[in-house]
Amino acid sequence: MQYMPNVINVIEAKRDGRDLSFSQIRDVVDGYTSGEIPDYQMSAFLMAVCLRGMSDDETIFLTRAMLETGETLDLSQIPGLKLDKHSTGGVGDKVSLALVPIVAAAGIPIAKMSGRGLGNTGGTLDKLESISGFRVELTAEQIIQQIKSVGGCLCGQTEKIVPADKKMYALRDVTGTVESISLIAASIMSKKLAGGADIILLDIKVGRGAFMKNIDDARKLAFVMRTIAAAFGKTVICELTNMDIPLGRAVGNLIEVWEVAKLLRGPQQYSYGFPIDERLYHLIVDLSNAALSLAGSSHTAVTLLEDGSAWQKFGEIVEAQGGDVNSIERWGYISPIAVVGSPNDGYVTDIDAEAIGRLALTLGAGRTTKDGPIDHLAGLWINAPIGSVVQKGTPLVTLYGRPSPTGRELNKEAKAFFTIGDEKPLPPSSIIEIIPDEIRC
């Protein structure tokens, strides 16, 4: 094995709880990205960071070092304040698909770069690719061009955005070093800073179905990300939102796009009896209003939904990226493989978001390995959300995917993910806490 005394000194300094300088952190990040520092030294370093933590300054240094391994989108040729949004990921989290067209419909430029799903939580890119023809891979020039022409885009990160993060994330995933507030904050913020926006909306999911299981950790993450943003002169707003139960009725890919499309088409749709999930609706409206207000817009999300302009903008974005908006309606023709009935009478008092996420994964809607296949038509629809009155046999959830013995077994298993009780539960919260930008407040 190669003997690299400088890297070893940095690893030992972090192991012993000492603060690292910018140049020490940059040497490690650059050396690892270029391949000079081997995986085994980086994973020891990352574990030391997980256990010793990083100060705010160190986390800012790490973010800067990661950011500087790649390119930053130059949105300066687009006039006005530019917006971006990030969610830490949850089960049924389809907010970006609605928020981007709402904000763009108000004339606020928004370049949203998303990731793919891994594990129990879905990825926006996978959902978008369930729309026939939709291209998620855009170059920096294409992104800028589309913001100029349509006002917004929903795409993947360009190749040159934070290469350090791609390599570090893959290593963290297999070495038990994912769960560090500093590493998570630097990973998210380096990508958001590379996205070039002025205002960043952060949706931090909290609960069973989210990465952050408790509110204290979520709050710490929010504060660290806000500190990083301030160091780079960006405005952020963090919303801590509930991920104990799935968000909305749909979990999967095309099925989630379909749910969003119904919601965007506005009140005329309600009249046909389509059940809009209230928590989902409120979260989309609230986050969109926060974005509009930060950007100084006088529009409100509800108006943009009700007058049809958000839905129109959604169509424009899909079309600009080669997608066929009509293909979303394919969903109506898919046959379920199972309808899970309630085991007894009562109220639905709880739905376990993590279990529902795993269920969608098993149905084929997600990936178990980084480059694994995905079934865009697999997923599930929650027939009986929290508060529903059910009788024995009333459908709780409908499963979609390739028929298989597994699918049939899941029927039995899935019953356990719903809690049926005797008392009507309180409506679950959607927003837990809002942490405003530290400069503005």
Place this chain on the structure above:
Amino acid sequence: MQYMPNVINVIEAKRDGRDLSFSQIRDVVDGYTSGEIPDYQMSAFLMAVCLRGMSDDETIFLTRAMLETGETLDLSQIPGLKLDKHSTGGVGDKVSLALVPIVAAAGIPIAKMSGRGLGNTGGTLDKLESISGFRVELTAEQIIQQIKSVGGCLCGQTEKIVPADKKMYALRDVTGTVESISLIAASIMSKKLAGGADIILLDIKVGRGAFMKNIDDARKLAFVMRTIAAAFGKTVICELTNMDIPLGRAVGNLIEVWEVAKLLRGPQQYSYGFPIDERLYHLIVDLSNAALSLAGSSHTAVTLLEDGSAWQKFGEIVEAQGGDVNSIERWGYISPIAVVGSPNDGYVTDIDAEAIGRLALTLGAGRTTKDGPIDHLAGLWINAPIGSVVQKGTPLVTLYGRPSPTGRELNKEAKAFFTIGDEKPLPPSSIIEIIPDEIRC
């Protein structure tokens, strides 16, 4: 990268401070030794162990798992209690070279497997190889044969002794994961247990020139090693000994063997004015007496030194391993490259063991990389040990090695390693603390 959920679970459990079971630890050690677990996962695991620590039970599990990756010497065909000795390594530490023949001269079988030097501290194998013809690599059969014929041996570990340790140590060395009491204890004890002895003498060096810088850490290491020994039914005695200043007058390879040879040749040698270092003499006598007493021998080290039987046994061991004992006298014909004079008048009040260790390394007596070359004739002789009265220009230390500009520069540098003061210092201690076997006491 390969996705190994089980290993990741174990890494995460240790990261989160949970206790691991034997099977979890064995899976990691076996998987790493066989190559199924990659370096980057092992280094993350080792860093988690460094920072979270291991319970006594876990450390015993780790020792057992490591031990079981290789073979254990079967000394059962040799009658009586078999002895082994280990030192954690220090500057000028040549105790094993004297203790093995003393103990063997008393009829106690002793199979001492040693390591090579790396960094500031020398290795017994390198010292032995400075004797012309001396073979340090013996097979298990040869070791047993030699104990039967001569009563003792001084050799390297056989190929099949704890392969896990070789691989883990190489990784720890380059990932900042050396400094963990549990990892150090398991590394030492797995090798000592594989050596097959009943009684193990542990010399734990404490101070500037040693791995353990303070007595608290040394004591912790001693207690953990004693606990491991008890779990395997072995008797141990731990002596915490002073490594703030070098041990004896000689630091190097052949020069250390030469110092030991003089000491073993006993009092008749004294009369020729050879300066026996009192701390070295007392430590050898004390550790040897501890070994003899544990093994139930009625001999004492001083008698075995004074009647010449230890020196005779040394000759027998050297001869049995192909060495020419007369070649040790080559030392007398080597010319020094520099004699470092005292910068002023006074008493030698301190000598920095770590700096002296580095000096010997620079002269060529040690290795800077794992497979680097070694100069058996390089080294140094301390002319003015602690307590010496010196005048400006009185020789403090004599340097040996290939003449080079570096050698001349070292002359100036080396002065700083000696402290010259106005008051006569107290004689430095050699043994700091003795931690007896927990079963016997």
